[in-house]
Amino acid sequence: MNQSRDIVSKLSERGYRLTPQRMMILSAIKNSNDHTSAEEIYTQVAAKYPHINISTVYRTLELLKKLGLVTETNLGEGRVRYHPADKGHHHHLVCQECGTIIDLDESVLSSLKSALLQEYKFSADLRHLAIFGRCVKCSK
Amino acid sequence: MNQSRDIVSKLSERGYRLTPQRMMILSAIKNSNDHTSAEEIYTQVAAKYPHINISTVYRTLELLKKLGLVTETNLGEGRVRYHPADKGHHHHLVCQECGTIIDLDESVLSSLKSALLQEYKFSADLRHLAIFGRCVKCSK
DNA sequence: AAACTAGTTGCAAAGAGTTGCACAAACCAT
C-alpha cells in the first residue's frame, strides 16, 4: 500500500510540513492496533526517539483528525482513542453499567445522517461514535 | 414548582444524604441558565459558602446524572455542560468550522433509539447529544 | 548554497476532571 504516500501528499498539498516527528507518529499509528491512545503512540515513538514530546503527539493527532485521516472517539475511559480512517468506519455501543462494548456498523447511522442533511442541511460527521446506555443484561 | 422536593425525595429514597452542599448545588443549577458548567456552579455556590470544593460539585453532578436528574453534554468547548433533565430533552448540531449550534428536538433520534433497542437489545441514552459536523454555510 | 519565512517543536504551565484518604456529619437506632 502507499497509504503513507497518500498521507504525505495530503500534508504537503495543504502546506503542512513533513517532519521526522510526524513520520514517526504516523508509522506508530499504522503499527499499533486500532483504537490507540495518545499515550501509546507517544511511548512507541519515544522508544526510538526519546526527545519527542507528548504535546507533539496530540498536535499531530489533531492535524490528522482535521485532514480526515484518523477518527477519534471517547469510550468513557477517561482518555480518547484514535483509529485510522482508512481502516473502515464503525461505532460503539457502550454499556455504562458493565462496560461491555458492542461494535456497530457504520450503516446503522446512515439514515440519521441523511435525515440531518435533508431537514437541517447539516453534514454530520458520524464516523466513529460512542453511544452510551445499557446492554440487555443490565437494562432492568 | 416542587422540583426540588422531587429531587430531595429521589435522593433520600435511595439512601443518599441531603447535605447543605448538595442543596446549594441543586439550587445553583436551578438558578442558572440551561447548560451550566461545573465551574459556574462552583462559583455561584462559593459566593455564599467559600469553603465548598470543586470536587464536591463534580461528585454531585455525577450523582445527579446517575439519578437521571441532569444530562451532560460536551459541545466541544473543552468543558462539559449540564442541563436539568426536567427542562426537556434536546440535542445539538455543532458546526466544527464556524461554531454554530443548531438545536434539535429529541424526536429526531427516536427512530435510532428504537432501532438500537430492537436490533441490539441496547437501551441507548440519547437524551442530550452533541453531533459534530458542518452547517450549510461551511460544508463546501 | 545561503537566506528566508511560515509552520513545528519542546518546554513549562495551565485547565478540566478524577481519585485516595482522613476527617466530618447526616441519618438511624437507642
Add this chain to the structure above:
DNA sequence: ATGGTTTGTGCAACTCTTTGCAACTAGTTT
C-alpha cells in the same frame, strides 16, 4: 438527646489534554 455507622466532604495529588512562547527547521526563493 446521645451514639454509632456509613455516606459525604475537603484536600492534595494526579491524569489527560491544551496552550503560549521562544527556539528551531522544512521547504521555497534568490
